[in-house]
Amino acid sequence: MxxxxxxxxxxxxxxxxxxxxxxxxxxxxxxxxxxxxxxxALTYGPLAVLGDLLSGVAAVEEAYVYGSWAARYAGEPGRVPHDVDVLVVGTADVDDLYDTARAAERQLGREVNVLQLSREEWDRSQGDPFLETIRSRPLVRIQIDEGEGR
Structure with missing residues (x-):
C-alpha cells in the first residue's frame, strides 16, 4: 500500500x-x-528472459523477437501485445525450443511462439512473403551468451 x-x-x-x-x-x-x-523490458521482459533461456539451447545461431512486441519496442504505438513471436536461426532441437518457449511463458505471463529456420532458409528468404514481411518490420535481436549448453 x-x-x-x-x-x-x-x-x-x-x-x-x-x-x-x-x-x-x-x-x-x-x-x-x-x-x-x-x-x-530490458531487465525483466522478453529480451532478458529469452536471452537467458536460449543461451542454454545448443545450435541456436541467432534469435530475434518480431511482430507486435518488436514493433512496440521500436516505438510504434499500439496495444500491449498478448504474445511474443520469436525467430530462431539454427538447428536447435525442436523439443528444446518448445520447452524454452513454455518456460518463457511462465516467466513472462504471455504466450511465446517460436519459429525456427535453418541458416540457409533465413539467408535466402527472398520470395517468401511471410519472411519478407518479418524482415521489413522491426526485428529485435536477442543477446545469446556463448556458454554452457551451446
Whole structure:
C-alpha cells in the first residue's frame, strides 16, 4: 500500500475508488513512462528472459523477437501485445525450443511462439512473403551468451 501511495504521489500511477476498492493503473502520459518501460523490458521482459533461456539451447545461431512486441519496442504505438513471436536461426532441437518457449511463458505471463529456420532458409528468404514481411518490420535481436549448453 505504501508503494502505491509513493507511485501515485510521483505521478507514475493513477487511481480511482469504486466503493471500498482502490483501482490503480500505470500513467503512461508522463515523461518518464517510456524510459521506465524500456528499463523494465530490458531487465525483466522478453529480451532478458529469452536471452537467458536460449543461451542454454545448443545450435541456436541467432534469435530475434518480431511482430507486435518488436514493433512496440521500436516505438510504434499500439496495444500491449498478448504474445511474443520469436525467430530462431539454427538447428536447435525442436523439443528444446518448445520447452524454452513454455518456460518463457511462465516467466513472462504471455504466450511465446517460436519459429525456427535453418541458416540457409533465413539467408535466402527472398520470395517468401511471410519472411519478407518479418524482415521489413522491426526485428529485435536477442543477446545469446556463448556458454554452457551451446
Amino acid at each position: 505504501l508503494e502505491v501511495n509513493r507511485l501515485s504521489a510521483a505521478g507514475l500511477v493513477a487511481e480511482r475508488r469504486v466503493g471500498n476498492l482502490r483501482l490503480v493503473h500505470a500513467e503512461t502520459d508522463t515523461a518518464v513512462a517510456r524510459p521506465l518501460t524500456d528499463l523494465l
